Amino acid sequence: MIIDFKHTQSAHCECGVTANLINHAVKESDPQLSEALAFGIGQGIFFGYLPFIKVNELPLTTFRCPVGKIFKSVTRSLGIDVKWQKFSSVPKAMDALDMELDKGHPVGCRTGGYWLPYFPPALRFHFNMHNIVVIGKQGDNYIISDPVFPSVVECPAKDLALARFAKGALAPKGSMYRITRVPGKIDLKPAILSGIKGAAKSMVKTPVPFLGTRGIRFLGKCVEKWPEKFGQEKTILLLGQLIRMQEEIGTGGGGFRFMYSAFLQQAAGILDDPRLTPMAEQMTASGDLWRRFAVKAARHCKGRATQDDSVHAMRQVLNACADIETRTFKELLSIAG
Amino acid sequence: MEIKDVPQDPGILDDYGREICYAVDQNGNYNLVQSIGWYPKNIANRQAWQAIEKKINKAREDILGGKLSPIGFYMACNQMDIRLLAQYMGLYCWQVRRHLKPAVFKRIKKNVLDKYAALFNVSVDELTSLPDKLTRDCHI
Numbered sequence: 003m004i005i006d007f008k009h010t011q012s013a014h015c016e017c018g019v020t021a022n023l024i025n026h027a028v029k030e031s032d033p034q035l036s037e038a039l040a041f042g043i044g045q046g047i048f049f050g051y052l053p054f055i056k057v058n059e060l061p062l063t064t065f066r067c068p069v070g071k072i073f074k075s076v077t078r079s080l081g082i083d084v085k086w087q088k089f090s091s092v093p094k095a096m097d098a099l100d101m102e103l104d105k106g107h108p109v110g111c112r113t114g115g116y117w118l119p120y121f122p123p124a125l126r127f128h129f130n131m132h133n134i135v136v137i138g139k140q141g142d143n144y145i146i147s148d149p150v151f152p153s154v155v156e157c158p159a160k161d162l163a164l165a166r167f168a169k170g171a172l173a174p175k176g177s178m179y180r181i182t183r184v185p186g187k188i189d190l191k192p193a194i195l196s197g198i199k200g201a202a203k204s205m206v207k208t209p210v211p212f213l214g215t216r217g218i219r220f221l222g223k224c225v226e227k228w229p230e231k232f233g234q235e236k237t238i239l240l241l242g243q244l245i246r247m248q249e250e251i252g253t254g255g256g257g258f259r260f261m262y263s264a265f266l267q268q269a270a271g272i273l274d275d276p277r278l279t280p281m282a283e284q285m286t287a288s289g290d291l292w293r294r295f296a297v298k299a300a301r302h303c304k305g306r307a308t309q310d311d312s313v314h315a316m317r318q319v320l321n322a323c324a325d326i327e328t329r330t331f332k333e334l335l336s337i338a339g
Numbered sequence: 340m341e342i343k344d345v346p347q348d349p350g351i352l353d354d355y356g357r358e359i360c361y362a363v364d365q366n367g368n369y370n371l372v373q374s375i376g377w378y379p380k381n382i383a384n385r386q387a388w389q390a391i392e393k394k395i396n397k398a399r400e401d402i403l404g405g406k407l408s409p410i411g412f413y414m415a416c417n418q419m420d421i422r423l424l425a426q427y428m429g430l431y432c433w434q435v436r437r438h439l440k441p442a443v444f445k446r447i448k449k450n451v452l453d454k455y456a457a458l459f460n461v462s463v464d465e466l467t468s469l470p471d472k473l474t475r476d477c478h479i
Binding site for chain 2: 256
């Protein structure tokens with residue numbers, strides 16, 4: 003049995019899942035939610051450099067909000083009801099999933115990407131933040147709408163069970179969610195405004211120096227010190243990790259900055275507010291700078307760094323990003339506030 | 340980023356699909372564009388795999404040197420550390436640490452061995468011997 007579900011490929015798994023699930027649930031007369039809108043309303047954009055939290059012995063850098071927040075914020079601000087479930091045992095979790103599918107409900111699941119056999123081998127790392135929508139079952143295989151992939155994929159039940167109960171940091175514990183009720187009318191305008199406001203606050207009004215735009219400057223400061231502090235070999239590993247966090251599949255390029263730009267562009271249309279258009283352009287500029295930073299970092303990793311790619315030059319690029327983003331989010335705060 | 344600048348550098352994705360990039364057209368409007376990959380990302384990814392391969396090789400040497408049990412090899416292949424492996428096995432870290440000793444490994448009970456083998460997706464015979472191939476794909 004396969005539910006008639008419109009699979010739209012997107013850059014980021016959680017935004018894609020959010021948009022696809024909501025578009026499936028709302029009436030046809032309601033406005034369709036794009037991935038970028040889900041990202042913006044869900045206050046997805048963020049920055050944090052947390053050297054005291056280690057992933058594979060390397061510091062954590064994040065370009066977006068914690069996992070689950072996008073889906074929660076979007077459904078909450080649009081007034082959509084959601085049923086969340088977590089499980090203690092594998093059979094119970096799989097039975098509950100089968101029951102929902104039998105009723106014809108597409109179900110969102112959080113999984114560990116390492117166990118999903120349809121992933122490219124080169125991307126199978128342990129990370130437990132991968133969201134998918136299960137839309138059917140055929141024999142012993144589940145039919146899955148994984149928004150990161152161009153089309154619908156299949157996954158054996160045994161592997162899906164492993165993925166839903168992946169262990170380690172942020173273990174999903176079989177968590178699954180589905181939309182139970184949508185309001186009579188979906189109004190995007192207030193949701194967009196509150197999304198912009200929330201994101202801008204977390205970018206420019208953080209009380210700690212390692213989050214938001216201050217965090218970008220802090221990262222620049224640290225990058226400049228890496229070679230003398232850790233030596234060449236470790237610096238390369240640190241830079242490599244940074245590139246992967248920034249450009250890992252799901253960001254849409256430039257550490258989510260381009261996606262946010264796309265959101266601002268769509269928001270300008272929906273709210274009919276031309277002030278947002280230059281904001282979108284500024285975010286594009288910031289994303290381009292992040293890409294330039296990644297190119298410089300990659301040259302270090304390849305051992306082909308020139309004078310232009312010195313850690314000092316990289317810090318300047320990051321400072322430029324921080325400047326642009328501080329200005330943009332302050333203006334956004336005054337527009338939405 | 341403009342649509343014409345969306346990189347198409349083959350690497351990680353291979354035939355497994357395309358990822359989405361956000362890029363602007365001539366009028367400055369955003370579009371979703373498929374990309375096969377980008378070289379800085381490929382470099383960073385290769386680096387991550389080299390680190391894993393280094394761990395696998397180290398484990399192999401230690402096993403041949405009699406300092407580590409074959410579980411160490413499969414642990415490295417599956418990108419696990421002792422803590423993560425213990426969680427998957429439902430054991431304490433100190434138990435896994437003991438199982439990594441060759442002398443203790445010989446005495447592990449059959450049912451525990453079966454569980455390790457099932458987790459690593461290999462047979463018990465394979466688990467007790469060290470495979471020759473330098474397996475990045477020992478799980479896949």
